[in-house]
Amino acid sequence: EAGVVQSPRYKIIEKKQPVAFWCNPISGHNTLYWYLQNLGQGPELLIRYENEEAVDDSQLPKDRFSAERLKGVDSTLKIQPAELGDSAVYLCASSLGGGKAEAFFGQGTRLTVV
Amino acid sequence: GEDVEQSLFLSVREGDSSVINCTYTDSSSTYLYWYKQEPGAGLQLLTYIFSNMDMKQDQRLTVLLNKKDKHLSLRIADTQTGDSAIYFCATRRDTGRRALTFGSGTRLQVQP
Numbered sequence: 001e002a003g004v005v006q007s008p009r010y011k012i013i014e015k016k017q018p019v020a021f022w023c024n025p026i027s028g029h030n031t032l033y034w035y036l037q038n039l040g041q042g043p044e045l046l047i048r049y050e051n052e053e054a055v056d057d058s059q060l061p062k063d064r065f066s067a068e069r070l071k072g073v074d075s076t077l078k079i080q081p082a083e084l085g086d087s088a089v090y091l092c093a094s095s096l097g098g099g100k101a102e103a104f105f106g107q108g109t110r111l112t113v114v
Numbered sequence: 115g116e117d118v119e120q121s122l123f124l125s126v127r128e129g130d131s132s133v134i135n136c137t138y139t140d141s142s143s144t145y146l147y148w149y150k151q152e153p154g155a156g157l158q159l160l161t162y163i164f165s166n167m168d169m170k171q172d173q174r175l176t177v178l179l180n181k182k183d184k185h186l187s188l189r190i191a192d193t194q195t196g197d198s199a200i201y202f203c204a205t206r207r208d209t210g211r212r213a214l215t216f217g218s219g220t221r222l223q224v225q226p
Contacts, residue, residue, distance in 0.1 A: 004156075033213060042118070042202050042216030043157070056213060091156060093214075101145045101164075101206075103214060105157040 002026070004106035006092050012112045018080035021109045025073070025094030032069060033103065034077050035091040043091055049075065050097060082113045116140040118217035120203055125223045132190040134220045136203030139184065144208035146179060148188045151200045151219070160188070160201075190222075198224045 005024040013019050025032050030051050035043035046065065048056040051072040060067065064083070069075040079086055089110050095103040117139040126132045138146070144165050149157040163170045163177045163186075170177045176189040190197055200219040206212060 006156075031212075040218070042204075042218050043214075044216070045213040048213050056211060093157075101147075101162050102159060103147075103206075104159060105149075107156040110154075 004092055004094050004104055006090075006106035006109055008109055009107060010110050010112075012114060013082055015084055015113050016081040018078065019082050019111060020079075021077045021090050021092075021111075023075045023077070023092030023106060025075075025092070026104060028096065029094035029104075030072070030097035031095045031103075032075050033093040033095075034067060034075070035093065035105075037089040037091055037108070039088070046077070046090075079111075082111075084113050087111055087113045116205065116215045118203055118205055118215055120201075120217035120220045122218070123221050123223070125225060126193050127225050128193060128195055130193055132188075132193045132197070132222055132224075134188045134190075134201050134203075134222065136186040136188075136217055137184055138186065138203070138205050138215075138217075140205055140207070140215070141184065142207050142209075143205035145206045146177075146186050147202075147204040147206070147214065148175075148177065148186075149202040149204060149216075151202065157202065193222075193224050195224045195226060198222055 032049040034046040037043045049069045067077045089108040091108045093105045147162040148160045174191045178187045203217045204214040
């Protein structure tokens with residue numbers, strides 16, 4: 001069974017440019033998370049989806065970040081415009097939902113803003 | 115708010131046991147997790163424990179939970195060089211905000 005798939009693995013952009021990350025969760029997983037991991041830190045939640053509904057986006061900087069999960073399957077996270085401080089690893093995770101405990105992570109996208 | 119604390123670094127010799135510790139503040143945590151992260155990789159789920167348990171064993175891994183003190187530990191028996199990585203403790207509620215809250219990670223270095 002395929003795990004959580006993210007693309008691209010690496011992205012280098014100039015500041016003020018837009019960037020988008022894509023995530024395909026494990027088949028059948030209703031819950032999808034986007035996390036931000038700064039160097040030397042643990043992941044921090046940006047947004048959580050239950051199916052296509054964003055149920056927790058309180059940590060998402062909505063002035064420049066947006067996310068969507070239109071059909072309740074794969075998801076896109078966008079930053080526009082990117083700032084130097086956005087350089088980090090963006091992790092996607094999924095779980096079955098319904099209170100199931102296991103959450104599985106993708107390999108992440110390492111963003112460098114120059 | 116919710117907080118998860120871990121020590122930064124642990125060094126052990128190959129073949130010894132490793133014990134990685136974690137404390138948390140959210141008394142409503144239902145699930146407590148250990149993840150492993152190798153360089154340049156995502157997080158690999160190692161094991162998790164329900165808050166109504168005090169121990170869980172899975173091959174070389176033993177998780178101990180002291181709910182009263184809000185203390186979680188991960189013991190790795192017969193530690194191998196391949197166990198060198200960063201280990202993250204995380205907690206999650208079963209109601210309300212169900213996202214995982216992570217510590218900053220403990221870097222485990224295994225010396226041959």
